[in-house]
Amino acid sequence: xxxxxxxxxxxxxxxxxxxxxxxxxxxxxxxxxxxxxxxxxxxxxxxxxxxxxxxxxxxxxxxxxxxxxxxxxxxxxxxxxxxxxxxxxxxxxxxxxxxxxxxxxxxxxxxxxxxxxxxxxxxxxxxxxxxxxxxxxxxxxxxxxxxxxxxxxxxxxxxxxxxxxxxxxxxxxxxxxxxxxxxxxxxxxxxxxxxxxxxxxxxxxxxxxxxxxxxxxxxxxxxxxxxxxxxxxxxxxxxxxxxxxxxxxxxxxxxxxxxxxxxxxxxxxxxxxxxxxxxxxxxxxxxxxxxxxxxxxxxxxxxxxxxxxxxxxxxxxxxxxxxxxxxxxxx
Amino acid sequence: xxxxxxxxxxxxxxxxxxxxxxxxxxxxxxxxxxxxxxxxxxxxxxxxxxxxxxxxxxxxxxxxxxxxxxxxxxxxxxxxxxxxxxxxxxxxxxxxxxxxxxxxxxxxxxxxxxxxxxxxxxxxxxxxxxxxxxxxxxxxxxxxxxxxxxxxxxxxxxxxxxxxxxxxxxxxxxxxxxxxxxxxxxxxxxxxxxxxxxxxxxxxxxxxxxxxxxxxxxxxxxxxxxxxxxxxxxxxxxxxxxxxxxxxxxxxxxxxxxxxxxxxxxxxxxxxxxxxxxxxxxxxxxxxxxxxxxxxxxxxxxxxxxxxxxxx
Numbered sequence: 001x002x003x004x005x006x007x008x009x010x011x012x013x014x015x016x017x018x019x020x021x022x023x024x025x026x027x028x029x030x031x032x033x034x035x036x037x038x039x040x041x042x043x044x045x046x047x048x049x050x051x052x053x054x055x056x057x058x059x060x061x062x063x064x065x066x067x068x069x070x071x072x073x074x075x076x077x078x079x080x081x082x083x084x085x086x087x088x089x090x091x092x093x094x095x096x097x098x099x100x101x102x103x104x105x106x107x108x109x110x111x112x113x114x115x116x117x118x119x120x121x122x123x124x125x126x127x128x129x130x131x132x133x134x135x136x137x138x139x140x141x142x143x144x145x146x147x148x149x150x151x152x153x154x155x156x157x158x159x160x161x162x163x164x165x166x167x168x169x170x171x172x173x174x175x176x177x178x179x180x181x182x183x184x185x186x187x188x189x190x191x192x193x194x195x196x197x198x199x200x201x202x203x204x205x206x207x208x209x210x211x212x213x214x215x216x217x218x219x220x221x222x223x224x225x226x227x228x229x230x231x232x233x234x235x236x237x238x239x240x241x242x243x244x245x246x247x248x249x250x251x252x253x254x255x256x257x258x259x260x261x262x263x264x265x266x267x268x269x270x271x272x273x274x275x276x277x278x279x280x281x282x283x284x285x286x287x288x289x290x291x292x293x294x295x296x297x298x299x300x301x302x303x304x305x306x307x308x309x310x311x312x313x314x315x316x317x318x319x320x321x322x323x324x325x326x327x328x329x330x331x
Numbered sequence: 332x333x334x335x336x337x338x339x340x341x342x343x344x345x346x347x348x349x350x351x352x353x354x355x356x357x358x359x360x361x362x363x364x365x366x367x368x369x370x371x372x373x374x375x376x377x378x379x380x381x382x383x384x385x386x387x388x389x390x391x392x393x394x395x396x397x398x399x400x401x402x403x404x405x406x407x408x409x410x411x412x413x414x415x416x417x418x419x420x421x422x423x424x425x426x427x428x429x430x431x432x433x434x435x436x437x438x439x440x441x442x443x444x445x446x447x448x449x450x451x452x453x454x455x456x457x458x459x460x461x462x463x464x465x466x467x468x469x470x471x472x473x474x475x476x477x478x479x480x481x482x483x484x485x486x487x488x489x490x491x492x493x494x495x496x497x498x499x500x501x502x503x504x505x506x507x508x509x510x511x512x513x514x515x516x517x518x519x520x521x522x523x524x525x526x527x528x529x530x531x532x533x534x535x536x537x538x539x540x541x542x543x544x545x546x547x548x549x550x551x552x553x554x555x556x557x558x559x560x561x562x563x564x565x566x567x568x569x570x571x572x573x574x575x576x577x578x579x580x581x582x583x584x585x586x587x588x589x590x591x592x593x594x595x596x597x598x599x600x601x602x603x604x605x606x607x608x609x610x611x612x613x614x615x616x617x618x619x620x621x622x623x624x625x626x627x628x629x630x631x632x633x634x635x636x637x638x639x640x641x642x643x
Contacts, residue, residue, distance in 0.1 A: 055540055057536060057539060057540060085542045085544065086542060087542065088539070088540055088541060088542035089540070089541035089542035089543070090542060093540075093541075094537070094540040094541075096533060096536070096537055096540075098533055101532065101533035101534060102533045102534050102536075102537040103534055103537070104534045104538070104551070104552050104555075104556065105534070105556065106555045106556055107551065107552075107555070115538075115541070115543060115547070115551070116541050116542075116543075119541070119542060119543060119544070119547075120542060164537070167541065168541070
């Protein structure tokens, strides 16, 4: 059985006097224990809202969440505030995008780590301090005992993200959600953090939901990838298959807009035209149609359904990109 | 000829000039670096330092007993004369023939007590209300803020005046209460504003995502991060509290026992003889103005230094 089973998760933001906005639209995916699943898409496609909905962190007023989020068989959405609070940090961990603003600026790192340990593992302050030093050591922070008494501003960016990961993993949650954990970091540090996440997830057997707009991160980390567009999953595939043969024009566009070292000299990058603002609602066709190079007449009239195209792949498109024919070496 | 410059000084100067570009230092450290070179802040700090020192040491500094009339006055009592400047009495005497200089010195005590206590009580009340409003939000916030708005809509001195008029026998404590109550809404509003901003901050969301209990979130994560502007405001409020307290005493709503000198009351007592003896009004008024100015200078420069938007 899957550890996390998200079924038809829908988040609608409502404001008085305004059209309700559907940020996440019937998103379904599963995460097996120890598996890493990526949620990929550009800004505003609903990645972060999905993660907040799973954690139960969306505001009570204004956001209507429906569907189910099954965690080991319990629907997290049906739990009370108190039950959910007990699970957050213990069963479900989360790492946020900006490590500086996600740490409390006026509290030393040590207290922020021990806070979780005291809360969920009933440790004494003294014992928690020892454990905290151990955790910081595990995430690769040198001289952890000294760091415990330092404040977030005294740490470097990479160090802060390491500390946040240590805090999120303090109670050995079985599921970790990482919401763009490397976006605010230097490229060199990004690689280190990703390697660290990969290692920790493997050692602790934690399932990881990786939210990112960076396909490079996906390529290095994820077992399975869900590509989101305008709140819906448009393509779901195993990592290698997705990179080898993207079927949805959006995925294809994302991949061809990445600079490649092995591309022929002088070849220009091909961007995806337009922006998320050009979306049309899903109920009258495909939201990506206005920007899609493959768009047909049917695309703006009929909403494409999600189809199983074999090999565990799901696709939502009327006119998918043809899979590349395996090139035969001409003699 | 080359001016001998010590190596250490040059390094210090270099360090100071590069300090402004050092993004790694905390707000408090960079604020202090800015403050200690600000003449405005230093002026305020010196005034306040002297004021506090004088008021603490005034029982020993005062050359005469501030509540006992001079002997010389008893001789010329019939003429009801205000004793002039004379040896041993550097500023002469007041209406009752008591040593004016000693009264000024000892009067600083009342000003300090009233100013500090009123600010502290106002701060406590404001923190409580602001925390309630900012932590709960919703209808609690609306209810608290409407009360605060009503209080803010009244002129502060008028409100303080009305509150102290509620007490049958005004004394120095009723002054403190009246001035304190007037300060509550300012603190409450300020704290509520920064608490609300904290509610939507990333680190509060991160703490929530860790399952931290609501009480700990409010008191460990939101409140300490919201206190900055409130602390700055309290230095500014000290100035208004001192002026308000003096005004209440001036109007006769202070301590009726004039054996304990108080600047506002000293000012009020001499209204009738102002045209013949202006020095009796000049000195206490000057003291009030200078002390209030000192707190304002300190508060304003502190606010500027701690405000990230005005940082250069």
